[in-house]
Amino acid sequence: METSTDHHLHGSVHTAKRPRKPLLDKLFARIGALRPSDRFLILTAAGALFVTVLWSVLVVDARMSGPISAEAGTLVEGVVGTPRFVNPVLAVTHADRDLDALIYAGIARLNEDGEVVPDIAETITVSDDGLIYNVVLRSDVVFHDGEPLTAEDVAFTISRVQDPALGSPLRASWDGVKVEVLGEHELNFILQSAYAPFIENLTIGILPKHIWQDASNEEFPFSQYNSEPIGAGPYKVDRVTRDESGIPKSYTLVPHTEYHRDKAKVQTIVLDFFTNESKLIEAFNLGTVESVAGLSPEAIAKLDLSDNTHTIVTTPLPRTFAVFFNQNKSAALLDEAARNALTVAIDRADLVNTVLGGYAVPLSSPIPPGFGIEPHEEHELSASPLDTARTILRDGGWEVNEETGIWEKEIDDVVTPLAFSISTANAPVFEATAEYLANTWNTLGASVGIKQFEQSDLTQAIIRPRDYEALLFGTDLGRALDFYSFWHSSQRNDPGLNVSLYANITTDSILEKARTSQDRSDRAQAFKLFESELEKETPAVFLYSPLFTYVLPKSITGAGFTGLAEPYERFSGVNDWFMEVESVWPIFQHTN
Numbered sequence: 001m002e003t004s005t006d007h008h009l010h011g012s013v014h015t016a017k018r019p020r021k022p023l024l025d026k027l028f029a030r031i032g033a034l035r036p037s038d039r040f041l042i043l044t045a046a047g048a049l050f051v052t053v054l055w056s057v058l059v060v061d062a063r064m065s066g067p068i069s070a071e072a073g074t075l076v077e078g079v080v081g082t083p084r085f086v087n088p089v090l091a092v093t094h095a096d097r098d099l100d101a102l103i104y105a106g107i108a109r110l111n112e113d114g115e116v117v118p119d120i121a122e123t124i125t126v127s128d129d130g131l132i133y134n135v136v137l138r139s140d141v142v143f144h145d146g147e148p149l150t151a152e153d154v155a156f157t158i159s160r161v162q163d164p165a166l167g168s169p170l171r172a173s174w175d176g177v178k179v180e181v182l183g184e185h186e187l188n189f190i191l192q193s194a195y196a197p198f199i200e201n202l203t204i205g206i207l208p209k210h211i212w213q214d215a216s217n218e219e220f221p222f223s224q225y226n227s228e229p230i231g232a233g234p235y236k237v238d239r240v241t242r243d244e245s246g247i248p249k250s251y252t253l254v255p256h257t258e259y260h261r262d263k264a265k266v267q268t269i270v271l272d273f274f275t276n277e278s279k280l281i282e283a284f285n286l287g288t289v290e291s292v293a294g295l296s297p298e299a300i301a302k303l304d305l306s307d308n309t310h311t312i313v314t315t316p317l318p319r320t321f322a323v324f325f326n327q328n329k330s331a332a333l334l335d336e337a338a339r340n341a342l343t344v345a346i347d348r349a350d351l352v353n354t355v356l357g358g359y360a361v362p363l364s365s366p367i368p369p370g371f372g373i374e375p376h377e378e379h380e381l382s383a384s385p386l387d388t389a390r391t392i393l394r395d396g397g398w399e400v401n402e403e404t405g406i407w408e409k410e411i412d413d414v415v416t417p418l419a420f421s422i423s424t425a426n427a428p429v430f431e432a433t434a435e436y437l438a439n440t441w442n443t444l445g446a447s448v449g450i451k452q453f454e455q456s457d458l459t460q461a462i463i464r465p466r467d468y469e470a471l472l473f474g475t476d477l478g479r480a481l482d483f484y485s486f487w488h489s490s491q492r493n494d495p496g497l498n499v500s501l502y503a504n505i506t507t508d509s510i511l512e513k514a515r516t517s518q519d520r521s522d523r524a525q526a527f528k529l530f531e532s533e534l535e536k537e538t539p540a541v542f543l544y545s546p547l548f549t550y551v552l553p554k555s556i557t558g559a560g561f562t563g564l565a566e567p568y569e570r571f572s573g574v575n576d577w578f579m580e581v582e583s584v585w586p587i588f589q590h591t592n
Contacts (some may be wrong), residue, residue, distance in 0.1 A: 071255075073579025074268040075556065078280045078289035082273050083248050086229045088205035089160045089168050090221060094294070095273055097568040102253055102269065103144075104205025104231035105260070107135055107154065110572035114371070114479070114563015116199050120149060120206065120232065120260065122185075130194030130518055133202070137185040141260045143208045144236040151187040155179045156209040165217040173201050194516040196523065197480035200565070205231055232256070234264040234575040249273060255575075265578040266556075290553045294567040297357035298428065300549060309554055314547040315561045316361055316370040318477045323422060323437065323470050323541040324500040330420045330469040331411050337396020338409075338418055339538040345389035345444050346437065352544050355432045360544040365531055368545035371481055371563060373524045389444050393418075400445055407445045419447035423462050424472035426452040433543065434472050464494040471499050474546075479565040481527060484511045487534070500539040507533045555579045 081095040088100050109119035118124055120141045125134040141149040158179050161168045177198075178190040191198060208230055215223050227248060228237060235253035243249050250272045255264035272289055274280040277299040283289045285304045292303070305312070323342075325333045332338055348362035361369050383391070398407045398418065407418040422438060424430040431452060438448040453462060462468050475486050475497070485491050488511050491498040507530055514526035534540075548564055558577045561570055 071263070071265050071267055071578075073266050073555065074270065075266050075291060075553070075577075075579070076270045076272060076289050077291040077293070078272050078274055078283055079293075080274055080277055080280055080295075082275070083227070083251070085221070085226045087207070087226045089157065089166065089170070089207065090226070092169055094567065095271070097566065098271060098571070099229070099251060100205050100231075101233070101568040101571040102235040102574065103229050103233045103237065104207075105141065105149075105233045106203040106205050107137075108199065108202040110203070110563065110569050112560060112562065112573055114561075116203065116479070119203075121202075124199070124202065126199075126518055130196065130516060131191045133189040133191075133198065135187055135189070135202070137187075138260055139185055141232055142258050143232045144230045144256055145208070145211075146258070147208060147210055149206060149208070149232050150184050151181045152184075153206050153209045154187060155181050156213065157204065157207045160207065160212070160220070161204070163217065166220060170201075170204065177201075196514075196516060196518055197478060197482050200479060205233065207231075232260070234259050234261070235269060238268075259575065262575050264575040266574070269574075284551075291551055291556070293550045293570060294548060295551075296429065297355075297359045300359065300551070301357055303551065305551065311552050311554055311556070313550045313552060313559060313561060314359065315564055316368055316545050317548050318368050318371055318479055318481060318545075318565050319474055320363060320366060320368055320477070320545055321360075321433065321472070321474045321543045322366075323472050323543070325470055325539055325541075326466060326468055326499070326501060327539075328466070328501060331414070331416045332409075332418050332420060333469065335396065335398075335409060335411060335416075336538065337392055337398065338407075339541075341389040341392040341396070341398075341444070342441060342446070343538055343541045344392060345385050345440055346541060346543065347385050347440075348543060351433070351436050355429070355436055356544065356546070359547045359549055361547065363542045363544050365542055366475075366483065366487070366534055366540075367481065367527060367531055368477065371479065372520065373481065373527050386440075386444055393445075404447075405445060406447050417447060418445065420469040421449040421451050422470045422472050423451045423453065423458070423468035425455050425458050427455070430472055437472070437541075463499060466494075466499070466501065473499060479563055482515060483527075483530060484515050487511060487530070502534075502537075502539045504533060504537070 079095050079098055081093045083095040083099055084093055085091050085096050086099045086103065087096075088104050091097050091100050105120050107119060107121045108116050108124060111117045120138055121135050122138045123134075123136045126132070127134075135154075137149070137151060137154070143149055158174060158177070160166060161170050161174050162177075164171065176192040180188040180190060182188060189198075211225055211230060212220070212223070228240065230236070234256055236256045237251060238254045239252040240248055241250045241252075250270055253269045253271070255267065257263065272283065274283065277295060280289070280292060280295075281299055281302050284292055325339060327334045343364070348364065352358060352360045352362050367373050382388070393407055396409070398409045400406070401408050401417070404417070408415055409418075410416070422434050424434050434450045434452075438450055441448045463471065463473075477483060477486075485497045487498055487502055487507060489498070489503040489508050490496065492501045492503065510526050510530045510533065514523045514530070517523050517526070548561070548567055548570075550559070550561070550570055552559055556577055556579060558573070559570070560573075564570060
């Protein structure tokens with residue numbers, strides 16, 4: 001018994017004084033007791049198992065996690081010009097409009113596909129006759145000062161645009177439009193006649209009535225809110241830096257925390273303003289600004305760019321450059337063969353590379369690319385452009401005067417040389433383009449001179465009275481591609497812009513239909529018919545459509561553009577841009 005009891009007590013005492021070893025200690029002790037060869041095999045197997053498990057975790061993480069944009073970073077952009085009216089009713093400069101696009105919100109906006117879609121509107125409904133645009137506004141839109149945006153703010157903004165005493169640059173676009181407030185968040189726009197491109201007008205930024213309503217017409221242009229604006233857009237003003245004269249040098253913008261769409265992710269946008277391209281180029285090359293937009297091809301060539309630091313984003317603008325023939329002023333240009341030969345002689349791809357450094361799209365049609373209607377492709381030539389042009393002239397009855405080297409033809413019983421002048425603006429791109437054309441046509445055997453004018457003189461003394469033989473001119477068609485002002489016969493005289501004095505009953509009917517139809521496919525078909533009709537008569541030599549060019553730092557992600565009509569529209573989706581990326585599993589992702 002004593003022995004048994006002693007053994008039991010001994011065991012109890014042993015347990016209390018020597019606690020059980022942890023499992024890992026036992027495991028390592030047993031491994032340590034093994035033969036070296038066995039120990040090596042076990043450790044090798046354990047290492048392989050560890051690597052396999054780690055690799056599996058990484059693979060699962062890569063597959064399961066997704067990138068999300070982080071709210072961080074600063075973008076410093078340089079802009080040529082000075083803001084005068086950061087106010088959508090009065091905005092005139094590029095600087096004004098860039099700031100407006102960031103600070104204000106409109107009824108509609110441009111989406112990533114280049115389509116006009118609702119912004120502060122919940123719905124936009126067009127009546128069957130195209131005369132009434134019913135707009136129901138979102139109820140969650142607030143201005144930067146926290147006040148709600150309502151239909152009264154919209155109606156007030158349009159009333160300011162329509163007031164002739166303010167001289168808004170947008171007044172003509174709203175002429176005759178009646179605004180009818182139906183409720184706190186609903187209103188109608190009533191047109192006098194159907195006009196499909198009217199939807200574009202709804203992108204105008206909305207002013208806060210509670211801030212502006214007491215400003216008289218005399219006070220309106222001088223209000224401090226023209227330089228310290230309050231809107232409902234993705235960004236609000238944080239700081240304005242001015243020079244000694246009080247002129248703004250830069251604006252620092254931060255996200256609008258109560259923005260009705262996803263909150264902006266780039267935490268700070270700084271717009272620095274420069275008086276000319278040269279100073280902006282200098283600042284860019286010094287690294288004090290990191291993005292620039294809409295510079296001329298000559299300026300872009302002077303930027304210190306690197307594929308490692310910057311991205312160049314380009315997109316066509318709805319503009320066409322062409323030489324328009326005034327057949328009333330030149331007997332030679334009355335001849336169809338002459339016009340066809342002049343058209344064929346131009347190597348448009350070489351013109352774009354030589355004059356514009358490649359920053360344009362060669363064009364032989366009135367339709368610019370990138371707006372849902374692809375222009376027809378140039379006919380493939382069996383010979384060089386100049387040889388093909390010479391053949392067209394010979395077949396059309398033209399002969400080369402051996403003494404002068406100029407083509408001639410008897411037209412209305414008068415021997416007429418292929419001679420005319422090109423009138424154009426005194427600007428680098430027009431000068432270089434005109435020189436290229438004149439050199440090409442002179443090589444062909446024509447006699448072509450160039451007349452350059454300051455823009456105001458060109459408009460008043462040359463274009464308005466139609467006093468030119470050929471006019472090198474750019475047409476701005478808008479996103480809706482409204483050719484009416486440039487090609488309808490009713491627009492042949494000032495203030496119309498049918499500078500070819502073109503008249504065609506079939507074309508008139510096509511353009512009228514395209515201007516009123518709300519059906520995009522119908523309008524596209526009408527434009528193709530218009531293109532075909534125009535090609536039959538060669539009233540102009542179409543040359544190129546310029547590219548909008550945006551230089552951005554590599555750190556910016558999400559800045560894509562389609563269907564821009566104006567440079568400031570590059571900011572339409574700015575709230576989706578980001579500069580840093582985090583990666584999280586789906587269950588942890590959330591949206592604002």
